[in-house]
Amino acid sequence: MSGGVVWVLVGLALAVVTVRRRSAAIALVTAQSALLGIGAFALTPGRSTEFLVASLALVAKAAVLAALLGWSLSGTREPHPVWDDTPPILRFGLAATLALGVSALIPSIGLVERSSEQATVALVAIGIATVVLRRATLFQALGLVVAENGIALAATAVEGGMPLVIELGALFDVIVVVVVATAFHERIFDELGSGDTHGLRGLRD
Amino acid sequence: MTDLVVTLAWLSVGLPVAAALLSQLTSRDRATDRIGLIGAVGTAGAAGALATLALVRSGEPVVSGVVLVDAASGVFLAVIAAVGLLSALVSPAYLDGRERGFFAPARARHWYWLGFHLFWAALLSVPIAANLGVAWLLVEATTAASALLVAYSGRRNALEAGWKYLVLTTIGLTVALLGIVVAYASAPGADGLSALGWGSLRRSASEMPHEAAVVAFVLLLAGLATKIGWAPVHNWLPDAHSEAPPPVSALLSAALLPAVALVAWRSKVALEPAVGGGTARAVFLGFGLASLAVAVPFLWRPLAWKRLLAYSSLEHMGVIALGIGFGHPLAIAGVVLHVAGHALAKALGFYATIPLLQFQPQAALRSARGVARTSPATASAMGISLGSLSGLPPSPLFFSEVFVLLGGFLSGHAAVAAVAAALLSLGFLGLVHALIESMLGEPRDARVPERRSSRLAARLTLVVGAALLALSVTAIALPDSAPVEALVRWAG
Numbered sequence: 121m122s123g124g125v126v127w128v129l130v131g132l133a134l135a136v137v138t139v140r141r142r143s144a145a146i147a148l149v150t151a152q153s154a155l156l157g158i159g160a161f162a163l164t165p166g167r168s169t170e171f172l173v174a175s176l177a178l179v180a181k182a183a184v185l186a187a188l189l190g191w192s193l194s195g196t197r198e199p200h201p202v203w204d205d206t207p208p209i210l211r212f213g214l215a216a217t218l219a220l221g222v223s224a225l226i227p228s229i230g231l232v233e234r235s236s237e238q239a240t241v242a243l244v245a246i247g248i249a250t251v252v253l254r255r256a257t258l259f260q261a262l263g264l265v266v267a268e269n270g271i272a273l274a275a276t277a278v279e280g281g282m283p284l285v286i287e288l289g290a291l292f293d294v295i296v297v298v299v300v301a302t303a304f305h306e307r308i309f310d311e312l313g314s315g316d317t318h319g320l321r322g323l324r325d
Numbered sequence: 326m327t328d329l330v331v332t333l334a335w336l337s338v339g340l341p342v343a344a345a346l347l348s349q350l351t352s353r354d355r356a357t358d359r360i361g362l363i364g365a366v367g368t369a370g371a372a373g374a375l376a377t378l379a380l381v382r383s384g385e386p387v388v389s390g391v392v393l394v395d396a397a398s399g400v401f402l403a404v405i406a407a408v409g410l411l412s413a414l415v416s417p418a419y420l421d422g423r424e425r426g427f428f429a430p431a432r433a434r435h436w437y438w439l440g441f442h443l444f445w446a447a448l449l450s451v452p453i454a455a456n457l458g459v460a461w462l463l464v465e466a467t468t469a470a471s472a473l474l475v476a477y478s479g480r481r482n483a484l485e486a487g488w489k490y491l492v493l494t495t496i497g498l499t500v501a502l503l504g505i506v507v508a509y510a511s512a513p514g515a516d517g518l519s520a521l522g523w524g525s526l527r528r529s530a531s532e533m534p535h536e537a538a539v540v541a542f543v544l545l546l547a548g549l550a551t552k553i554g555w556a557p558v559h560n561w562l563p564d565a566h567s568e569a570p571p572p573v574s575a576l577l578s579a580a581l582l583p584a585v586a587l588v589a590w591r592s593k594v595a596l597e598p599a600v601g602g603g604t605a606r607a608v609f610l611g612f613g614l615a616s617l618a619v620a621v622p623f624l625w626r627p628l629a630w631k632r633l634l635a636y637s638s639l640e641h642m643g644v645i646a647l648g649i650g651f652g653h654p655l656a657i658a659g660v661v662l663h664v665a666g667h668a669l670a671k672a673l674g675f676y677a678t679i680p681l682l683q684f685q686p687q688a689a690l691r692s693a694r695g696v697a698r699t700s701p702a703t704a705s706a707m708g709i710s711l712g713s714l715s716g717l718p719p720s721p722l723f724f725s726e727v728f729v730l731l732g733g734f735l736s737g738h739a740a741v742a743a744v745a746a747a748l749l750s751l752g753f754l755g756l757v758h759a760l761i762e763s764m765l766g767e768p769r770d771a772r773v774p775e776r777r778s779s780r781l782a783a784r785l786t787l788v789v790g791a792a793l794l795a796l797s798v799t800a801i802a803l804p805d806s807a808p809v810e811a812l813v814r815w816a817g
């Protein structure tokens with residue numbers, strides 16, 4: 121995948137940490153997942169049929185996740201915005217610093233292009249940052265998808281691609297996790313009247 | 326023989342899946358329970374037979390496609406089968422009287438059995454996975470079903486615990502998957518799923534670039550540690566164990582954590598030639614000591630019963646990490662004994678919560694008091710459980726901890742073993758203190774215990790107590806047994 125495309129993927133992830141609206145974040149993650157699928161599809165000439173199937177599955181994943189998250193969003197309108205503890209500019213700064221740091225530190229890990237190696241760890245780091253910095257349950261679920269997109273990018277940058285069983289299994293797993301996450305989101309919304317995880321702070325020692 | 330082993334392997338996984346699906350076909354709660362229980366007996370029978378075969382023929386591992394049955398499989402399968410069966414048997418006692426929860430009341434029991442059997446099926450398949458990639462998929466598959474079970478009660482705290490468990494373990498497993506991608510990308514000539522087979526990985530590891538192999542190993546272990554509950558990435562563990570239904574807490578602590586620890590152990594064995602023995606051992610010893618150091622202070626605090634058991638899980642997973650890290654034959658025997666002894670004692674402790682919370686509901690939030698006066702049957706279950714977990718002789722955990730520590734000294738890790746011994750002694754004192762506090766004193770808010778749940782506690786105590794004693798009796802012969810010798814050769 122070209123260096124430009126992989127850094128667009130990272131840019132979209134940084135936007136997810138920053139934007140306020142859940143609908144905008146879902147659109148960004150959908151765009152990221154679709155771009156990843158299309159980018160993988162563009163690499164299929166000269167590669168195996170398994171790689172073609174995996175790239176089509178990536179495109180399908182983008183559509184399925186968008187539908188799932190959009191449906192969950194429509195049923196759980198927040199009465200008030202969920203304000204995060206850190207302002208958007210600081211979230212952006214923290215996530216970007218983390219991403220740059222891990223990209224610079226990661227040694228060669230055997231992927232075809234260096235840019236893919238750096239972008240992979242950056243996406244995983246930004247996904248984790250999203251989970252840590254955002255309070256809304258749906259944003260935390262989106263953080264998981266961003267991190268998983270990082271792994272999918274790495275899989276496309278492995279010489280010949282990863283085994284199809286692993287690619288499809290991981291895709292299936294992420295969809296199941298998002299289904300369970302949306303079930304939790306809706307149940308938490310019923311309980312608290314909001315998807316704000318700050319309402320879930322009863323367990324401390 | 327290979328055909329029989331493979332058939333039993335597929336039955337062990339297929340039967341709980343079938344039970345999960347069949348339990349959805351009936352509309353009556355009792356019928357759902359019956360299907361769940363019959364499925365559990367069948368599953369435990371198949372998995373128990375497979376474990377027995379694996380242990381009896383421990384010198385001849387069977388590899389067929391994605392199935393691997395060796396001595397390690399035998400030990401972990403036996404534990405997961407036993408805990409799964411016991412958890413299924415006590416489930417109806419927990420489910421009776423539940424009104425509101427995560428799921429709509431009319432179908433709540435159906436969802437419970439669906440999640441329970443799918444979780445158990447995934448757990449049983451982890452020790453027999455012949456491939457790192459497949460093992461990862463199965464570990465990830467345990468997350469979805471068990472997260473819903475953790476939140477089953479629907480209480481706010483249960484939702485928090487379930488959500489935290491889902492998010493943190495998924496993040497951890499994503500990091501582990503990155504480690505797998507790096508290992509695959511670094512393996513020379515990797516072409517297809519077979520390259521991630523445990524044997525193939527070990528063969529190709531010596532040709533992997535050292536730096537990339539270390540990155541793969543560290544990512545893999547750091548990610549799996551999240552699921553095993555090793556400190557410092559254990560944050561979900563006390564919450565999930567304390568909020569899940571007791572039979573599920575038992576499965577989480579006694580079956581899930583060791584099953585994932587086995588994947589970490591197999592990864593160590595496979596990647597050690599590339600990573601270097603010293604680095605691989607250091608990672609395990611680091612996680613082991615950190616887990617003990619984090620757990621011990623909590624064992625001294627007046628915690629609610631299930632939360633205390635959860636921190637004890639952290640301590641015991643630390644002991645298992647140390648045993649794997651020391652790698653000495655005596656330490657490996659200790660790991661085997663510890664996995665089995667911890668599973669039985671911990672499961673009994675969680676099952677005792679069912680009657681305990683019926684007559685002392687405040688024990689869900691605060692430390693229990695005066696249980697011996699109110700319900701001697703429950704007190705004996707709690708006493709045997711906590712006594713064993715503390716390592717009080719003749720508990721099998723006393724012998725296993727001695728084996729692990731001796732293994733540490735004999736393998737040249739005297740400093741680590743000495744620190745671990747000190748921490749284990751403090752943990753022992755903390756748990757004995759907690760045991761005395763919960764048994765004696767004035768019971769608070771005590772109601773009359775139900776006769777049925779007391780009978781359940783008494784029967785479980787008898788069965789599990791006898792099994793713990795049997796483990797202690799066999800402990801001395803364990804280091805020279807054929808399964809342990811096979812494990813030592815494999816880990817060697």
